[in-house]
Amino acid sequence: MRRKRSFRDYLLLVWLLAAVIVALTHRWIPEATWLMVHLVALGAITHAVMVWSAHFTAALLKTRDDDVTRRRADLRLILLAIGSLLVFIGVPTVIWPMVVVGATLVSTAVLWHGAVLLRDLKRALPGRFRISIRYYVAAACCVPVGAGFGATLAFGLDDRWHANLLVAHSMTMLLGWVGLTVVGTLVTFWPTVLRTRMDDRAEALARQAMPILLAALAVVVGGSLAGIRLVSAIGILAYGVGLVWFGRSLIAPLRKQPPREFAAASILAGALWACVALILTAVHVAFSDDIELATDYPMLASVWVVGFLVQLVTGALSYLLPSVLGGGPRVVRAGGVWFDKAAALRLTVINGGLLLWLLPLPSWAKVTVSTLVLVALASFLPIMVAGLRASIREKRRAMAGEPAAAPTERRKALTGSGLLAGVAALAVALSVGFGIDPGAAGLPTASVAVTDVTPTGQTVRVEVTAHDMAFEPNRVEVNPGDRIVIELTNEDPTNVHDLMIGDVRSPRLAVGETAELDLGVVGASLNGWCTVVGHRQMGMVFDVVVAGQPQATTEPGATHQGHAAPTVNPEAKLADIVDPVAPPLTDETLHRYEFKVTEVPLEVAPGVWQRRWTFNGGPVGPTLRGRVGDVFEITLINDGTMGHSIDFHAGAVAPDEPMRTIAPGETLIYRFTAERAGVWMYHCSTMPMSAHIAAGMHGAVIIEPEAGLPKVDREYVLVQSEIYTTAAATAEDADDVQADRIGIDAPDFVAFNGVANQYDQQMFEASVGEKVRFFVLDAGPDRASSFHIVGGQFDTLYREGGYHLLDGVDAFGNEGGGAQALALQPAEGGFVELTFTEPGHYPVVSHIMSDAERGAHGIVHVR
Numbered sequence: 001m002r003r004k005r006s007f008r009d010y011l012l013l014v015w016l017l018a019a020v021i022v023a024l025t026h027r028w029i030p031e032a033t034w035l036m037v038h039l040v041a042l043g044a045i046t047h048a049v050m051v052w053s054a055h056f057t058a059a060l061l062k063t064r065d066d067d068v069t070r071r072r073a074d075l076r077l078i079l080l081a082i083g084s085l086l087v088f089i090g091v092p093t094v095i096w097p098m099v100v101v102g103a104t105l106v107s108t109a110v111l112w113h114g115a116v117l118l119r120d121l122k123r124a125l126p127g128r129f130r131i132s133i134r135y136y137v138a139a140a141c142c143v144p145v146g147a148g149f150g151a152t153l154a155f156g157l158d159d160r161w162h163a164n165l166l167v168a169h170s171m172t173m174l175l176g177w178v179g180l181t182v183v184g185t186l187v188t189f190w191p192t193v194l195r196t197r198m199d200d201r202a203e204a205l206a207r208q209a210m211p212i213l214l215a216a217l218a219v220v221v222g223g224s225l226a227g228i229r230l231v232s233a234i235g236i237l238a239y240g241v242g243l244v245w246f247g248r249s250l251i252a253p254l255r256k257q258p259p260r261e262f263a264a265a266s267i268l269a270g271a272l273w274a275c276v277a278l279i280l281t282a283v284h285v286a287f288s289d290d291i292e293l294a295t296d297y298p299m300l301a302s303v304w305v306v307g308f309l310v311q312l313v314t315g316a317l318s319y320l321l322p323s324v325l326g327g328g329p330r331v332v333r334a335g336g337v338w339f340d341k342a343a344a345l346r347l348t349v350i351n352g353g354l355l356l357w358l359l360p361l362p363s364w365a366k367v368t369v370s371t372l373v374l375v376a377l378a379s380f381l382p383i384m385v386a387g388l389r390a391s392i393r394e395k396r397r398a399m400a401g402e403p404a405a406a407p408t409e410r411r412k413a414l415t416g417s418g419l420l421a422g423v424a425a426l427a428v429a430l431s432v433g434f435g436i437d438p439g440a441a442g443l444p445t446a447s448v449a450v451t452d453v454t455p456t457g458q459t460v461r462v463e464v465t466a467h468d469m470a471f472e473p474n475r476v477e478v479n480p481g482d483r484i485v486i487e488l489t490n491e492d493p494t495n496v497h498d499l500m501i502g503d504v505r506s507p508r509l510a511v512g513e514t515a516e517l518d519l520g521v522v523g524a525s526l527n528g529w530c531t532v533v534g535h536r537q538m539g540m541v542f543d544v545v546v547a548g549q550p551q552a553t554t555e556p557g558a559t560h561q562g563h564a565a566p567t568v569n570p571e572a573k574l575a576d577i578v579d580p581v582a583p584p585l586t587d588e589t590l591h592r593y594e595f596k597v598t599e600v601p602l603e604v605a606p607g608v609w610q611r612r613w614t615f616n617g618g619p620v621g622p623t624l625r626g627r628v629g630d631v632f633e634i635t636l637i638n639d640g641t642m643g644h645s646i647d648f649h650a651g652a653v654a655p656d657e658p659m660r661t662i663a664p665g666e667t668l669i670y671r672f673t674a675e676r677a678g679v680w681m682y683h684c685s686t687m688p689m690s691a692h693i694a695a696g697m698h699g700a701v702i703i704e705p706e707a708g709l710p711k712v713d714r715e716y717v718l719v720q721s722e723i724y725t726t727a728a729a730t731a732e733d734a735d736d737v738q739a740d741r742i743g744i745d746a747p748d749f750v751a752f753n754g755v756a757n758q759y760d761q762q763m764f765e766a767s768v769g770e771k772v773r774f775f776v777l778d779a780g781p782d783r784a785s786s787f788h789i790v791g792g793q794f795d796t797l798y799r800e801g802g803y804h805l806l807d808g809v810d811a812f813g814n815e816g817g818g819a820q821a822l823a824l825q826p827a828e829g830g831f832v833e834l835t836f837t838e839p840g841h842y843p844v845v846s847h848i849m850s851d852a853e854r855g856a857h858g859i860v861h862v863r
Contacts, residue, residue, distance in 0.1 A: 011081060012051075012317075013381060015043030020378045026665075031092040037301045038091075040309055041173065042106070043084050046143075048313050049181050050080065050113050052320060053136040056185060057117050060132060061124040072116075080109035091154050103151040107144035110177075114140025131207045135184025138214065142176030145221075160227065163290040166297060167232055168224040171281075174304060175217050175239055179274075182312065183209065183246055190250050193264045193319050196257035202249035212242035229293075233286035240278045247271075261336065262343035265414055266315030269351050273307025296512070299358070306354050306373065314380045321384070322391040330398060335391030338383055344414045348422025349376040356426065360514060362507040365433030372429040453523030456481040464542070466490045466497040466509070469535060469687060475543040484519040484544060494661040495643035495686075497535065499542060501528035508532065508641070510663065525549045532642050533695070533736040538688050572607035577762040578618065578753040582715035582775055583625050585704060591626055596637045597644045597684075601734035602696075605749050605756035605855060609734040610725040612754070613640065613684070613695035619754025620779075621682065621699025623717050624650075628677055628706045634670045638662045643686050648672055649827065650680035650701040661686045674703045678801040679775050679829030690781040691739040694724055694747075696754055698779040700829065712833060713770035718787070720824075720846060720856055721754065721779040722747035745782055749855040750846065756855025759844065763861040766836055772860075773833045774844075780826030786847035787822040789860065792834045794819040799830035821847050836862040 019039035026032035054073060058065065065073070083105025090098030114137050121133045149169035153162065187206045191198035199205075216238035223231030250271075259265040281300050284293065322335030353373035357366055397403075462476045464486055478484060490497045490509035498508045499517060506515040519526075522544060530540035595615045602612040602619050615621035624632065632651065638644050643661040651672020653659075658670040683689070684697035700719050724738040725748050741747075749756035766772050773796075778785040797805045797819040804810065810817050822832050836842065842860040845852035 011077065012044050012047050012313075013384060015039050015047065015084075017381055018043070020374065020381070023374050029092070033298050033301070035088060035092060037305050038088065040305050041178075042087065045178060045309050045313055046084070046106070046110070047077065047080060048317070049139075049178065050077065050110065052316065053117065053139075053181055053185070054113070055320075055324065056189070057120060057133050057136065060129050060188070061120055061127065063120055063124065069116075076109045076112050079105055079112075083107075083109060087150075094154075096151075096155050099154040100151050103147040107147045110140050110143040129188055129203055131203055131210065132184040132187050135180045135206070135210065138210070139177050139180035139184070142172050142180070142217075146172035146177060160290050163293045164224050164227055166294060167229075167285055168221050170297075170304075171217070171220045171224070171232075171236065175213075175220065175236075178309065179239070179243075180213060183213065183243070185316075186250060189316075190267070191253040193267060193315075194253050194257040194259065196253045199249040199252040205246045205249045209242045209246035212245060213239055216242055229285050229288075233282040236278055236282040236285065240275065240282075243275070243278075260414060261318075262340045262347070262414075263315045263319035265343065265347055266311045266318065268315075269347060270308045270311035270315060273303060273311065273351075273354070277303040277308055302354070302357065306350070306377070310377055311350065314377075317384065318387075321388055331391050331395045334394035335387040338387035338390050341383055342379070342418060342421075344416075344418025345422045345425070346376045346379060347414075348419050349373060349425055352422060352426050353429075356430070361430075362433065365430055368429040368433035369426065372425060453481045453521060455483070455521045459483045459485060461485045461487065463487045463489070464499070466499070466530070466540070467492045469538040469540055471499070471530075471540060471542045474541065475545055477545045477547065478522065479547050480523045480549065481521055483521050486517040486519070487514060488517065489514045492643075494663050495532070495535075496641065496664065497530050497532060497540065499528055500531050501526050501542065501544060505531065519544070522546060523549070533691055533739050535688075536740075574603055574606050574755065574758055574761055576603070577758050578620060578755060580716045580718060580753060580759065580764065582702065582717045582773075583623055585625055585627070585708065588626075589629065590631045590633065591624065592633045592635075593622070593624065594635045594637065595621070595646065597640045597697075599640045599642075599736075601731035603755065604723050604725060604751065606761070607729060608725065608749075608756075609728045609731050610695075610723065611734040611736045613644070613692060613697050613737075615646075615697060615699060619696055619751075620719050620721070621697070623700045623702065623719075623775075624682075625702040625704070626674055627704050627708065628674055630674050630703075632672055632674065632701075635667060636662065636670060637667050638664050640664055644684050644692070644697070645686045646670055646682060646697075647685035648680070648682040648701060650674050650678070650682070650703055655685070659685050674701075676801060677703050677705045679703075679777050679798075679831060681777055681779055681827045681829060683779065688739060690742045691737050693779060693781040694722055694739075694742055695737040696721075700775065700777040702775055709773075712773045714766055714772045715775065716764055716772070717775045717777075718752045718844075718858075719754070719777045719779050720750065720752055720785045720787075722781065722783055723749040723751055723754075723756065723855075725749070742781065747783065747854060750783065750851035751855045752844075752858060757857055759858025763841070763859040764844065766860055766862045768836055768839055768862060771833055771835050773831055775829070775831045776822055776824065777829040778824040778826050782826060783851060784826065784848065785822075785824045785851075785856070787824065787832065788820060788845055788847040789834065790843040790845065791840065792836065792842055792860075794822070794832040794834050796833035797822055797830070798832070799824070800828055836860070839863055 019036050022029055022032055022036050022039060026036070029035065083102045086098050086102030086105065090096065090102055117133055118137045121130060146169055149165050149172060153165050153169055183206065187202050188198065216235050219235030219238060220232050223229065223235055259268055277300065280303060284296060284300060288296065318339035322332045322339070350373055353369050356369050456479060460476065460478050460482050462484070465472050466488065476484065486499065488499050488506050488509065490511055490513055493511045496508045496510055498506045501517065501519055504517050504519055506517050509515055523546060525546045526544040528542035528544065529536040597613070597615065598617050599611060599613050600617060601609050604610045604619065612619060626632065634646065636646050641664055643663055645659055645661040647655065647659045648670065652675060653672050658668065660668070662668050680701040680703060682699050682701055684692035686692050698719065698721060700717055724741050726735045726738065728734045752759060774787070776785070776787045795805065795808045795818060799822060805817055805819055808817050809815050819832065822830055824830065839862050842862060844858040844860055846856040
């Protein structure tokens, strides 16, 4: 029995724990939102429903399990677990046969469960509350239907059928499998949890409500399959009518005994959120188009899963787990003390946090609030384990005739202090979210209103969308004295956008988010733009034109006319130097790398800082190396605040998918085969590309011929690029790339490996007589390079896939030749080799001397 109980209780714990882990690591898990929802709904809830509907059936029909029935019950749960696991693996990995097998196993387990309940119902003597078992059987019949819809969804359909089946699948499982089970259970369970007498009408109302609920569910599914969304919405609302009809029987017990413990309060909160979810779902289904319906469904899923399902199951388990162990009130109290820990605090955080999450808060505020809610939800897992152990210990004490270790009376769980603590925790979470990015939080700012204009009393409201690097519309014409309110919505799936007009700025919005800018009363024309770096230069500008007033003429970049180049302190020392030594060539033919995009302050010259956009956090991206025929697989993770992408010149692939821009928090896999030798560039290809490259998002890929390159004594890699920055002297003052000056070709620095003059401080090392190879790539974005080593001569020069010189021999077989410079245009690469004959210090420069003076400079120390 203990093994059976452990299996039943702890398998549910495994699914809930897995959901928490996915929530914490969602950025790196494919289909994370889908997986979180289904780990709770299919994993935990379905397991719990099968276990406890069997328990309630046995209690109501007064049947007893023997060893055979218990083994079969365990077999059904194992079958359910295996099927669920196959679905959890099959959907994210797009293995449709696995999904079909998993859905079939789940359906088989639940139908088998329903058949057993029906058999027990037919064998039992007449008695009260048989309607509850009929609800359980009807619920079980819904699962194969809903699972079939789900498996079809996983196959991949067009937008229309995907939206239709999404509604049919979700409503069949939520309203059919879970909803019918919950109604059948609450007939007797709700007054039991409240520890009071039930409404005398409960059984009759449940019997009357059942045909309403089943008919409504049939309307929902029929309307969805027919593509008539309004019919589906009406069916959802009709289901709500059935719930209200039955729900009248739950009010009398609630009035007699309001919730005093976590179990009853959590179940009540779940029931209320179910009503909210029904209304939101009906409205969404009725008024959304195909794409909107699927895109916004995760918001509805959060209400259903967090508000209804999780609170329902945690509340039910808090009451049931100590109760079913047996041993009397002392065992129940021992476990209940744990299940009521911080009850008011947890309930306030979960329900208040969910309510806040549904509001149009800035992204960071949503992150901090949802993290707090996740902590509150996850706290149930250790509480559940501790409560079970406490009840088991107390039962053993009772069986041994020892006195109770638990208090004789349970303390009040729902306290005012707990409520205040929950409110305070939510307030702190909001404060942290707003504090991370106060400007993006849309906090009140000074108005752009003109004080010397007479208000007209008219308010002009404009709906503006951001997409394809443009605002639509991109201007508004008003009269002097009008008040202007702009509602901005981001429809760009890959980039965040905002809008700043005067000193009023919206939050940075992810796709689907909306914010309002109140400009106040205006009397003069104004310019606005997106403040995300480079977006203004791409055309994301907005004009407020006031009748009778000249149009504002501020152009992008005008604020930098008086820009002074940052100066380098000759005494300053760099804290970090990029290692220029080339990575070794390995025997691997499959090269896997993880590139994480970050936006961090870095030193770009001694004593000068810039907020760099990076691959893996360095001033320049990591250098990759392989042979012709090798396969490279790069996982790109966008941990930045804007859209980013990657483009490998070393591979010949259609750019549509692997080079697409991904939004913050997203991941893509880029796979290519190296077909040709050379020193190749990779870079971010998100527009404006010049800004992303200049900000540091570039690097080199060295592809050798299949036979490899001749061995040399030392190898170095230098990637030249331009830096456009301000005179920030500390990391705290670091700004983003000055994108408006890229087009006028006025870099502040030209650097090797992302940091100007770094190889003056830490020199390249070589010895007399050694052959040294320098791989060189010009990453640009705009300026050419002429790589030269003062005092040295190159006997080998390889440029863009071919030798111009090889050990002093040219392409025509002439011997004794040499080269003084490797000339490269942006995105070109090559290498040179030379041997130093005397000790000394040899300057390494771009012989475009103004660029050498800007920082494209280093020294080879030859011993």
